[in-house]
Amino acid sequence: MTEVQTLVKDLANKHGRKRESLIPILQGIIQKDRFISEHAMIEIARELDISSAEVFGTATFYSFLDTDTRGKYVIRVCKTITCSMKGKNQILLSLEDGLKVKVGDTTPDKKFTLLETNCLGWCHKAPAMLINDDVYTELTPESVRQIIEEYKKRDIRVE
Amino acid sequence: MGKKQLRRMDLIFANEHDYKEILSKTLKTPNQYIVEEMINSGLKGRGGAGFPTGLKWKLTAEAKGKTKYVICNADEGEPGTFKDREILTQVSYKVLTGMAVCSKITGAKKGYIYLRSEYKFLVPVLEKELSQFHLLCKENNLDFDVEIFLGSGAYICGEESALMESMEGKRGEPRNKPPFPTKSGYMGKPTVVNNVETLAHTFTIFKYGAKKFRDLGVQDSRGSKLFSISGDTPTPGIYELELGMTVQDFVDDFGDSDCKAVQVGGASGFLVPRKRFKETAIGYQGKLTGISLPTGGSMMLYNSSRSMYNVLDNYLDFFQEESCGQCTPCRVGCQQLVKGIEAVKRGEKKASYLDVLLKLTETMKVTAKCGLGQSVANSFQSIVANFREEMIY
DSSP: OOHHHHHHHHHHHHHHHHHHGGHHHHHHHHHHHSSSOHHHHHHHHHHHHHOOOHHHHHHHTTSSSSSSSSSSEEEEEEOOOHHHHHHHHHHHHHHHHHHHHOOTOOOTTEEEEEEESSOOOOGOOOOOOETTTEEEOOOOOHHHHHHHHHHHHHHHHHH | OOOOOOOOOSSSSSSOHHHHHHHHHHHHHOOOHHHHHHHHTTTTTTTTTTOHHHHHHHHHHHSSOOOEEEEEEEEOOSOOOOHHHHHHOOOOHHHHHHHHHHHHHOOOOEEEEEEGGGGGHHHHHHHHHHHHHHHHHTTTTTOOOEEEEEESSSGGSHHHHHHHHHHHHOOOOOOOOSSSSTOOOOOGGGGGEEHHHHHHHHHHHHHHHHHHHSSEETTTSSSSEEEEEESSSSSSSEEEEEEEOOOHHHHHSSSSSOEEEEEEETTTTTEGHHHHHEEEEEESSSSSEEEEEEEEEEEEEEESSSOOOHHHHHHHHHHHHHOOOOOOHHHHHHHHHHHHHHHHHHSOOOOTTHHHHHHHHHHHHHHHHHHHOOOHHHHHHHHHOOOHHHHHH
């Protein structure tokens, strides 16, 4: 069995093989791999005995169920009105500069993906962003740079 | 006359150490009495739609079928709202108490908290509270289990029928109504879907009785409400205020003395320009309150440094991305509105093209399938009508 097959099987054992289990399973893939590959979608379809088109249709509906290649750390910067008013663009520039990628791209070492997202619910502490599940608020171009450096270091330690 | 300070309330976040006793006591109270209290309190859905909560519980209790569900809608996605996260962080036991009592009344044995994935960091906090809660249910002989269902980043899933589709493992596309969830909801079974804040308010009613709640607010808009305040204000944050205040009173209290407009109810709500501050009240539509704007609690203030064109463009971009794409008026309508105002701004279309777009929003209002497509007209019309010049030049 491939790694993906094992993961899908484990997730199906945990969440069940009903249609209602689909989203928790997709979320499980994200949790581990940060994105859902075509291979994973076909395996899920097989495991749940539904059409792979159904899996694809469901996965692509949700913005947090990425189906394109993503880095280990997915950065989502809020672009809705209050964050936008409070300097979202400067935050993005600082991130683009620090990571040397444009919005929508992944760093060549597959560590970071930089994305924009809709309202995160931190308008009173704008601008805000998510890195995977962690929230960062009241950002400044400087604080963002520091946060990114932290993440870069964190990775070296792990390896 | 001096500035009138709005009355700040502290019902929702007040820590109630006797909540276990309140739960036991309420679970021993006859169903009919609780439902009557709920209806008498005048509590309406705090997600923004404003359906009477007591009636919702009553309809679900009366619906045929053995299997029923209670769902707490924590998919707080409207731009400018963040109060539900704070309720779940600080006083989730009140929300769970509301769900337990709802379970007793309706006979639902299973409950869900649909939590937006942006708030995933709350899961450990809630899991801890849930394990205590399940013990408490057992002590009170209540056969009720609550599970967290995590969303995956889709604004539309805050719409109750889309939320249930999503829980069933499908694309979050709203269903046709009727049938309403009280008859046919999650898995086709009778379901109560309540906003986080609504459930938290039920605790106040269980503890203090309907009268205390009813004494707050004005005709048709009873009780207090949490407001999520952001934008150009020196004091952004979450505030509990009585319903029925005018926008003027609100701005006097929270504005930065240069407020030119307030967006009430998020991107799907209405923009109130300065000249209408005095005559506009915040609350549910009622006969006695004049112009009255409903809100899920999102209040965004804009001062004179802001371009209302940028504001509208940002909202429309939001709707264009979050439209589920199921019905044509909303899918194509949102795209055309974005293209349209950008073309007018660039001078590629004449100013009169705005009137064509206004007509389009009118069409979307009557033909879109769900609240998302229907309510795009609210912000579009109120912004274009009041700041037409800013749209063009």
